[in-house]
Amino acid sequence: MASKSVKEKVVCIVGLGYVGQSLAKAFSRHLSTIGFDIDESKVISLNNFQKKFQSTTDEKEIFKADIVIICVPTPITSTNQPDLEPIEKAAISIGRNLKTGAIVVLESTVYPGLTEEVLIPLLEQNSNLICGKDFFVGYSPERINPGDDEHSLDTITKVIAANENNTLETLMEIYSLITTVYRAPSIKVAEAAKVIENIQRDLNIALVNEFAIIFHKLGIDTKEVLEAAQTKWNFLPFVPGLVGGHCIPVDPYYLVERVQRIGYHPQVILAGRAINDSMPAYVADMVLKGLIESGKVVKEAKVLIMGLTYKENVTDIRESPVPYIVKTLKEYSIAKVYGLDPYLNSDIIMKMDVIPYFAESEKVDAVILAVPHKQFKNLKISDFINMMNDPGAFVDVKGIYNSSDFKARGIWYDRV
Ligand SMILES: NC(=O)c1ccc[n+]([C@@H]2O[C@H](COP(=O)([O-])OP(=O)(O)OC[C@H]3O[C@@H](n4cnc5c(N)ncnc54)[C@H](O)[C@@H]3O)[C@@H](O)[C@H]2O)c1
Known part of the structure; x- marks a missing residue:
């Protein structure tokens, strides 16, 4: 035949x-x-x-x-x-x-x-x-x-x-x-190529996240540093932030496990994972600092997290870093944590251990713009002010706003 x-x-x-x-x-x-x-x-x-x-x-x-x-x-x-x-x-x-x-x-x-x-x-x-x-x-x-x-x-x-x-x-x-x-x-070459594509991305983000941690300690604005560095032709345009999803934070462990079985212990790959895994707690720490510096009582504070999926403009919450931010905020005895995400319904939002936030919800003391979905990008500073009790704290994880615009309105502002 x-x-x-x-x-x-x-x-x-x-x-x-x-x-x-x-x-x-x-x-x-x-x-x-x-x-x-x-x-x-x-x-x-x-x-x-x-x-x-x-x-x-x-x-x-x-x-x-x-x-x-x-x-x-x-x-x-x-x-x-x-x-x-x-x-x-x-x-x-x-x-x-x-x-x-x-x-x-x-x-x-x-x-x-x-x-x-x-x-x-x-x-x-x-x-x-x-x-x-x-x-x-x-x-x-x-x-x-x-x-x-x-x-x-x-x-x-x-x-x-x-x-x-x-x-x-x-x-x-x-x-x-x-x-x-x-x-x-060969098949092995194709398998290895895919896994390192994602590991390279994880590590590049880990590196800018480490820069962000360092520049915070030195009192230098990371975004301004990266903008200056990016004027060099071969400086890679990665930005600091949270890493989620079922690929980037997961795939490195496939290569790590395989090579550990033959006695090699990857150090750079795991260091990158450790830094990226620590970023949700870092964001929660920023909020805590913002609340304290804005004169809020932490135990009575209400925090709103905007964007709960693992990245912008998707409905997927797998390996979203947000539950880790929530966990840390709750360890600090924050009174209430609200969540808002145009891609998720209230049932899913509640499963992420946050209270669904609506226009008529009570005012909050801090806002974390965790995932800047396109629906959030048109919001003005006055919209955030309307969500707050009186000027509180604003953590702009991806740094999409100008800090001076917030500070001019009396809002404590920081970004990763
Ligand atoms: N989603 C992405 O963006 C993306 C990108 C590149 C690579 N990948 C990789 O591709 C693979 C699949 O990812 P995905 O995002 O489509 O996953 P997914 O979880 O969205 O879908 C997997 C599907 O497989 C089904 N399934 C599970 N066990 C099965 C079985 N024994 N028989 C038949 N069906 C079964 C599940 O019910 C589910 O519908 C993963 O290895 C992922 O890392 C995903």
């Missing part, structure tokens, strides 16, 4: 979260696409969105696929160890339903070696097929950036790798249907 042309291939996306949905939408414009997820609500919400797309919770449907693409989460445990359960369970489901000749591609962010050391053995054990003979494997890391309209799946170059040349050619052709592709020399 002649082998199928690329246009005839059936794709199955395993894991229909943020990444999986984007891929399902992109592939189903060109190829017959199946979406498999264990979460029924995801499957129901996506069914019939495209003629060529069908979603299911029935793992047997995977058997129809020529290309199976895995987009399941790669979280960490409470002790910062990689939690491979979602990948292992997905591999078992796929193995049980793998068609001879199929290609399995992992897109989840992992440490170098995981595809070959963890995924392939589980696929072989559960399918009784042999990798490289009966089925083939590739790796293509996902780079999409939530809340960023400029860098979407179709505009980002996609790194593609496989453990065998024909598979690599097929994957290059398939992924070329949806975006620009880059041929990586």
Whole structure:
């Protein structure tokens, strides 16, 4: 029987979260696409969105696929160890339903070696097929950036790798249907490239956060220093702030764990993590200082946190730094902590251990602009004054306002 042309291939996306949905939408414009997820609500919400797309919770449907693409989460445990359960369970489901000749591609962010050391053995054990003979494997890391309209799946170059040349050619052709592709020399190279992209970002933010801590101690305005330094052509334009989400604060631990297993203890990577993890408490300390310097009684103070998601203009609260700010404020016996976020409903806000804030809520003594969503950017200083009892404290985490404008109105102002 002649082998199928690329246009005839059936794709199955395993894991229909943020990444999986984007891929399902992109592939189903060109190829017959199946979406498999264990979460029924995801499957129901996506069914019939495209003629060529069908979603299911029935793992047997995977058997129809020529290309199976895995987009399941790669979280960490409470002790910062990689939690491979979602990948292992997905591999078992796929193995049980793998068609001879199929290609399995992992897109989840992992440490170098995981595809070959963890995924392939589980696929072989559960399918009784042999990798490289009966089925083939590739790796293509996902780079999409939530809340960023400029860098979407179709505009980002996609790194593609496989453990065998024909598979690599097929994957290059398939992924070329949806975006620009880059041929990586091996699966390990592609896995390592993805994880260091996120580690580099984490460390660059950690470095400017450390600058911010240093300049606060020296009484110098960090924003002004960075603006001056950025006039040099090769000074990187990172800004201090909070680091959240299920990628940047999580992915470094995948590489750390893998290399610790062979006796190397990364120092720079973990130092960056430690600094970024300390920033929520640093912000809470700023508020405390602001309240005291504004003459407020800490035990009676009410604080409003604006922006609760892990970053601007997204609905995702996973690994949001805000609960850590709240925890520290509560340790300081702050009377009440309110939360306001245009992307979240009151139930979710309450789950973050804050009281939902409405226009008619009582006035507060301090405001933390933690995440400057676009809806907040039009607010004027008078809007913040209207939220406050009398001039209180304002912590502008990302430094989007001019400090002098606040100070001129009698408000204590600081930024990270
Ligand atoms: N979200 C991003 O911006 C982004 C960007 C680049 C890379 N990544 C990486 O891509 C991967 C997926 O991220 P995401 O944001 O799409 O995650 P997500 O949590 O939004 O979605 C994961 C989906 O997988 C499903 N799932 C879990 N176990 C499953 C199983 N055994 N079988 C089938 N489905 C299963 C879940 O129900 C969920 O719908 C992660 O490794 C992440 O680090 C994410």
